């Protein structure tokens with residue numbers, strides 16, 4: 001890497017990955033210590049409302065990560081959930097930029113539900129190029145580099161390439177295991193269309209639910225980064241959320257894409273990209289998609305005689321957006 005031009009080559013990204021994995025594991029130790037401590041104190045603060053939680057450990061982990069990055073890569077920019085919450089606004093530029101959620105799944109962290117992680121993404125030339133997601137409770141490490149694949153390392157085992165098994169076709173939403181999240185906007189304007197959408201995804205159209213898709217089932221892991229990792233792994237068919245932030249999804253986007261997953265922005269973005277005459281790639285993560293706070297991630301689907309995997313992902317994305325209602329995050 002040349003410091004003056006900030007050109008990142010594949011070999012540079014591999015070396016940044018080594019650094020980032022080490023950092024994620026160090027942060028993981030702090031997260032585990034925090035988890036022990038938080039169960040015996042009630043030191044949980046609220047951000048915009050009583051279900052939008054933050055702890056001193058979110059802040060401490062972000063401080064640790066920020067200072068280690070500043071020492072190792074002083075020219076890199078930094079976007080972090082807690083720095084953003086306390087007023088720091090860093091615009092997206094072409095420069096290498098770490099995009100970090102110190103504890104994704106803070107509610108799980110507070111409750112001792114072992115699905116919380118650190119999510120460390122690297123954005124370069126305005127697109128996510130590297131991702132590390134580490135759940136210290138399960139010792140699951142997800143990594144990915146643009147063009148170099150994505151992997152899951154469980155404990156001391158060898159890294160396993162993602163997806164973990166050969167992907168199967170996905171004929172319809174009815175055959176899918178979906179992930180959604182309740183989010184922290186619980187007012188009528190947000191929650192009613194959201195829960196109506198969940199109703200249609202789960203409901204039986206032959207038994208009173210108009211437009212019901214009767215999907216196999218619906219899950220919420222409580223962490224955007226871990227939902228996306230599970231899609232990359234192949235354990236979930238898709239994940240949809242309106243309202244999360246770039247630091248929740250940045251690392252996961254690389255991990256999912258490298259596992260053959262498709263990342264789509266809002267319903268409107270998909271409609272524009274697939275309208276007649278459009279030359280926009282519906283699966284391209286533009287800065288608008290990255291910062292748009294509306295994400296749909298679909299797992300790898302293999303080519304079949306009738307359609308390519310990419311056509312199948314597009315078919316599922318279209319059907320999904322015909323099923324759910326869009327809304328504006330707060």
Ligand code: IPD
Pocket residue numbers: 053081101103104105106107181182183184221222223224225241243244245248
């Ligand atoms: C949240 C989690 C949650 C998702 C929210 C995120 P946080 O992140 O990922 O699953 O529904 O949109 O903001 O607050 O735990 O870092």
